[in-house]
Amino acid sequence: MDFTPLSQFIDRITAWRIPWAEVLVIHRNEIVFQYRAGYADLEAKTPIEENTMIYLYSLTKILTCTAALQLVEKGAILLGDPISDYLPAYAEMKVKKKQSDDGNTTSEPTERPITIRDLFTMTAGFSYDLASPSIQEAVERTNGKLPTREFATALAKEPLQFEPGTRWNYSLCHDVLAALVEVVDGRRFSTYVREEITEPLGMLDTSFFLSEAQYSRLVPVYVYDDELRKAVLMDGDWYRLGTEFESGGAGLLSTVSDYSLFLNMLTNRGTSPDGVRILSAASVDLMRTDHLTAHTRSDYNWPHQSGYGYGLGVRTHISQAGSGSLSPLGEFGWSGAAGSYAIIDPESQLTVMYAQHLVNNPEPYVHPRLKNIVYSVLNL
Incomplete structure (x- = not known):
């Protein structure tokens, strides 16, 4: 070759x-x-x-979906399950509707719940707005920590862009999927990833947080x-x-x-x-x-x-x-x-x-x- x-x-x-x-x-x-x-x-x-x-960056998504599929294999979750069964903040979601005569956007309750399949397939109705008011409020409330589950709870306060399952939109779905893994398994997401995926595969340089030695090898973007x-x-x-x-x-x-x-x-x-x-x-x-x-x-x-x-x-x-x-x-x-x-x-x-x-x-x-x-x- x-x-x-x-x-x-x-x-x-x-x-x-x-x-x-x-x-x-x-x-x-x-x-x-x-x-x-x-x-x-x-x-x-x-x-x-x-x-x-x-x-x-988004190559992370493949590993996150692998982690969640492990829970499917264990019978802990099903793709058709509403995510509100595990993340109660998503029990009563609203979806944006067309602007009213005065130019304001209205929102109404969704016709069906967001499912775990929707998180996997980018059909939940989320956007990729990292600066949404609810997320920024959560960052301030947690003194800049914003744990993964807090992020998911904050995102649930934002109205969806469309009815779940009706459209595909590249979005924050897999960030919520990480929070779902945390809730279902009980371990912090990074701990789950390390113990169930990276350590078994001998991956010593893949993590959400770097040691000083690893940080010295991080190159600028x-x-x-x-x-x-x-x-x-x-x-x-x-x-x-x-x-x-x-x-x-x-x-x-x-x-x-x-x-x-x-x-x-x-x-x-x-x-x-x-x-x-x-x-x-x-x-x-x-x-x-x-x-x-x-x-x-x-x-x-x-x-x-x-x-x-x-x-x-x-x-x-x-x-x-x-x-x-x-x-x-x-x-x-x-x-x-x-x-x-x-x-x-x-x-x-x-x-x-x-x-x-x-x-x-x-x-x-x-x-x-x-x-x-x-x-x-x-x-x-």
């Missing part, structure tokens, strides 16, 4: 506008290619190094300034709403090598190469089943997701004609706000973990091309 086209692609995008990029390719449980280029710190011209700590025509440092982590908030949607930090252990477990349909079972094969197949309906499919309309459906927290490939992708049907995964990207392919026994740290990332350009290059090189 000649991975020259892939290394040339990484070199090209890091010479273009992305400060640094790293890709790791696992085929049949063996690392067949790993490459990185660019600068972790553009100002200091510091090269990107092995085991750099990064913000996963950049945003591309079109006027200056260069990437500039971004100030802070806008998803860290509180010191105790463990965002199931965007809170994990990790390394390319460490998170690939988790992704490769899913490629092996729930069991690591060492025989550590995290999920059943049936659960992984349920995760990558297309859960979009006639009501929700038109909302899942991002151009670079053409040919893909949406499963339990992941994109899932359903039409090669629609996608133009060289990957087979059933390939699945997700991405993160700074440009990280996961390819999970049980049929081809392929796992790809790609990372960068540019928040206004050119995802529609980079990810489909990266994917096609990998499949072309491997000739799967």
Whole structure:
């Protein structure tokens, strides 16, 4: 296998506008290619190094959904359960209605409850407004801590954007799912993740909170300034709403090598190469089943997701004609706000973990091309 086209692609995008990029390719449980280029710190011209700590952002969502699916396997929850059975604050939700004659938005009680399936599939009716009044009030009330369950309770005070189950909208669903795991299991979400997923898989560098040694390996995040025509440092982590908030949607930090252990477990349909079972094969197949309906499919309309459906927290490939992708049907995964990207392919026994740290990332350009290059090189 000649991975020259892939290394040339990484070199090209890091010479273009992305400060640094790293890709790791696992085929049949063996690392067949790993490459990185660019600068972790553009100002200091510091090269990107092995085991750099990064913000996963929304790549967190795959792990959160895995944690919740473990509870489904244990019979602790069902996808059809109303979330109010576990989170009482959601018992009497309201949904926004059309503006009245005086221009004000009205709200009315929902026609049906939010279910656990709605949390998995982004059909609960939430937005992604991190600055909503109820959340900001909860941050102040908890003195900047905002524990995960407090976040979920606060979000329940906001009216929904639409009736549960009727539309798809990328939102805070998986942050609420993390709170649900806490309530059902009894352990703090980060403790559950560590004891049930990361430690069993030997993942020593994946966490919601970093040690001093890990923090020293965390590289800055950049945003591309079109006027200056260069990437500039971004100030802070806008998803860290509180010191105790463990965002199931965007809170994990990790390394390319460490998170690939988790992704490769899913490629092996729930069991690591060492025989550590995290999920059943049936659960992984349920995760990558297309859960979009006639009501929700038109909302899942991002151009670079053409040919893909949406499963339990992941994109899932359903039409090669629609996608133009060289990957087979059933390939699945997700991405993160700074440009990280996961390819999970049980049929081809392929796992790809790609990372960068540019928040206004050119995802529609980079990810489909990266994917096609990998499949072309491997000739799967």
